[in-house]
Every structure is written in structure tokens, then in C-alpha cells.
Amino acid sequence: MKYMDIGGITLQQIQICLSVADNKSFTKAAAEMHLSQPTLSKKIADLEIQLGIILFIRGKNSSVKVTPAGKELFKEWKKMLSGFQDVLLKATEIQACNNPRLVVTTTPSAQTQAFLLPVVHKFQERNPSIDVRIENESISEQLKGLLDNEIDVVLVNSYRQDLFDREDISWEMVLHCCWSVGMLKSNPLAGRTNICIEDLRMQGFVLPNDRFFGEMVNGLCNAHGFTPRISYYTKYFSGMSLSVRKSNEIFITDRYMQEYYNQDCVYYDLPETESGILMAGRAGETNEVVLEFKRLAREYFKRIDDTGRGDWKIAGIGTIGAC
Missing domain, CATH: 3.40.190.10 (Periplasmic binding protein-like II)
Known part of the structure; x- marks a missing residue:
């Protein structure tokens, strides 16, 4: 068997050959590989000399055909290139995990x-x-x-x-x-020094459309002898303070929720509550x-x-x- 020096073959040369074979054109392959056509042609010619194998038959009107030897070689090169890409992707994933x-x-x-x-x-x-x-x-x-x-x-x-x-x-x-109650500065309760849950009996509650939060508010009010009067349901928690538009409306929040920081409202801690x-x-x-x-x-x-x-x-x- 004839000895071949394959140490100098590059991935670029392999990709160039496969591109020419797929496009059946040096011109189209050169555009795909972002090379000038003379540069691409020279790389293929150098590879053919290195291997001692004719890979392409150049025909008239720039037509290109793959030789039988080239077809056999390219079939294995496609497998090799696909395997290389799979291994590279796996290596990247391993590095990300590490x-x-x-x-x-x-x-x-x-x-x-x-x-x-x-x-x-x-x-x-x-x-x-x-x-x-x-x-x-x-x-x-x-x-x-x-x-x-x-x-x-x-x-x-x-x-x-x-x-x-x-x-x-x-x-x-x-x-x-504590749980806190928020309200507009025009709310009559806003003038007080302290507020307790019983003071919210006649207020309209603005609540998020969340069953569990609603159950929590119901539990707070029920423990003090009344059922909260619901004024409005917002789609998200973040809409509560913005949806309080009347002077008799309030919402429940705490100091670790975004709604506590709407500067258009005032806030009172509700004693004997836990959040x-x-x-x-x-x-x-x-x-x-x-x-x-x-x-x-x-x-x-x-x-x-x-x-x-x-x-x-x-x-x-x-x-x-x-x-």
C-alpha cells in the first residue's frame, strides 16, 4: 500500500471539498466558504497532489464532477466531520456543567x-x-x-x-x-398613627388573582370577625398598588414585596400578623x-x-x- 502523508490535511480542506461536491461548482463553494475562487482551486489542487488522488473532474462551462475515488473519500469525510461536531458539542456541554x-x-x-x-x-x-x-x-x-x-x-x-x-x-x-396595608394618601385611614385589621372592615380590598393569597387575606379578616369586601382583582401581584384608585380601597403587602415601594401610597404594619x-x-x-x-x-x-x-x-x- 502506498504511504500517504495525511498529517497536513486540514478541516478547512475537507470542508472545501465537501462544499464543491454538494454544490457541483467551484464558484458556489467559494462563496459558501468565503474564499476567492482561485484560492479555493489552489487548496484543492494542493490536496490532490498531497494525496496523489484526483478528486474532481473539471468540465466545460465550470461544471464539476466528483471522481469515483473522491466519492468514496467524501462519504467517509462526511461521517468524520459529523462525528467531530458531535464530540465538540458534547465537550462544550461538559465544560458548561463543570x-x-x-x-x-x-x-x-x-x-x-x-x-x-x-x-x-x-x-x-x-x-x-x-x-x-x-x-x-x-x-x-x-x-x-x-x-x-x-x-x-x-x-x-x-x-x-x-x-x-x-x-x-x-x-x-x-x-x-408583619403584613402591611397600603392605601392612597387620600384614604381617611391615612391620617392615623396606627391601624389594625379591624379598621379595614369597611374598606374595599384590591387583591391579586391568586387563590392562596386570597385565602390568606380571608383568614386574617375572618379571625377578626369580618369577611373582606373585594373591590377589584388584579391579574398579577404587581398591579395591586396601581389599581387602588379610590379613597376607600386598600391592598395587603409586606416590606419584601414590590408593592410596598409605590410612593403614591402610604403603608401601615398590621400588628399580630406574620409574613x-x-x-x-x-x-x-x-x-x-x-x-x-x-x-x-x-x-x-x-x-x-x-x-x-x-x-x-x-x-x-x-x-x-x-x-
Whole structure:
């Protein structure tokens, strides 16, 4: 068997030959490969000399035919190139999986700047090589993400803690506050120093179209002897404060929800109520990246609960007090 030096064959030469064979034209292949036609022709001629094999028959009017030897060679080259692309894709996926990544989620209604971003910034200061991503998802999507190993840490308002009462999920309350009531500054109640739940008896409640949040509000009111009068249902949590348009309308929120920061409204803590932030993850978690983030979060959240403020600040964001 004749010895052939194949060490100098490049992937570009292989791709050029396959392009000429598919297009049956040097001109079209040159355009596809972003080369001038003379350059492409020379590369093929050099390859034919190196291999000692005629790959193409140049005909009249620029027509090109593949030789029988070329057909046999190109058939194997196509398999080889396809296999190379598959291996390259797999290698890319392996590298992505090996790069440390942390995915943290909250709900769209959460005021992440008030409690989450300081923790993320501090964590990344200490671990600059770890890719941290923050997602906003519904509570049910967060639970599914945890179970599918697509989410590492969940931070969510506490009224749906029942959803995380499972053997394969570990959760804890990491921030505590009261429920609050928000209202327009023109509301007669806005002139008071303090407000309790009984004071809301004649108010119109603006609620999100969320059954579980509605049940929570019903429970608060029922415990004080009345059923809330519903004035309007919004499609999302984020529409509550904007939908309060009358002086006898109110909405329920807490200091870790976005609605608490609408400056057109005033807010009163409701004594003897409990809300806050729940942190959840997979039971028996062993990933040290996840465990370190949770330790850092607990440290920061404890400072807020104990002192009413955190020690880490973000430009433009004030500290958040406790009830």
C-alpha cells in the first residue's frame, strides 16, 4: 500500500471539498466558504497532489464532477466531520456543567433589591469564578425547578410555605415581618398613627388573582370577625398598588414585596400578623457552592431581623427595617 502523508490535511480542506461536491461548482463553494475562487482551486489542487488522488473532474462551462475515488473519500469525510461536531458539542456541554453555577429564584412580586441583591453581590465578591443567575418564577415553577435540579435556592414570600412541606425539600424562614396595608394618601385611614385589621372592615380590598393569597387575606379578616369586601382583582401581584384608585380601597403587602415601594401610597404594619421570606432548597444538599450561599444569606438576613437593617448596601437602595 502506498504511504500517504495525511498529517497536513486540514478541516478547512475537507470542508472545501465537501462544499464543491454538494454544490457541483467551484464558484458556489467559494462563496459558501468565503474564499476567492482561485484560492479555493489552489487548496484543492494542493490536496490532490498531497494525496496523489484526483478528486474532481473539471468540465466545460465550470461544471464539476466528483471522481469515483473522491466519492468514496467524501462519504467517509462526511461521517468524520459529523462525528467531530458531535464530540465538540458534547465537550462544550461538559465544560458548561463543570463551571460552577448557582441559580437563585424569587417570585416576580418580590422586591429583590431589598434583600437578595446584597447577598448575591457579597457572594460574588468572595467567589468571582462562580456564575450566579437570578430568575423570577411562580412558586410552583420554583418547586419544580428544585426537584429537576435546575434551581438551587428559592427565596419566596412565606404565605405558600405549605407547598414546600415535602421530604425532598428543606425550607426555613429567614426573614420575618408583619403584613402591611397600603392605601392612597387620600384614604381617611391615612391620617392615623396606627391601624389594625379591624379598621379595614369597611374598606374595599384590591387583591391579586391568586387563590392562596386570597385565602390568606380571608383568614386574617375572618379571625377578626369580618369577611373582606373585594373591590377589584388584579391579574398579577404587581398591579395591586396601581389599581387602588379610590379613597376607600386598600391592598395587603409586606416590606419584601414590590408593592410596598409605590410612593403614591402610604403603608401601615398590621400588628399580630406574620409574613416574611422563606428560603428553600433540596433536602440533603451537598453542593458546597449552594451551602455557602445559604450560609451567607442567613448571616445577612439575621442582621436584618436582629437590628432592622443589613450591613451591606447597594447604591440607591436603602436598608429595610423589621416589624
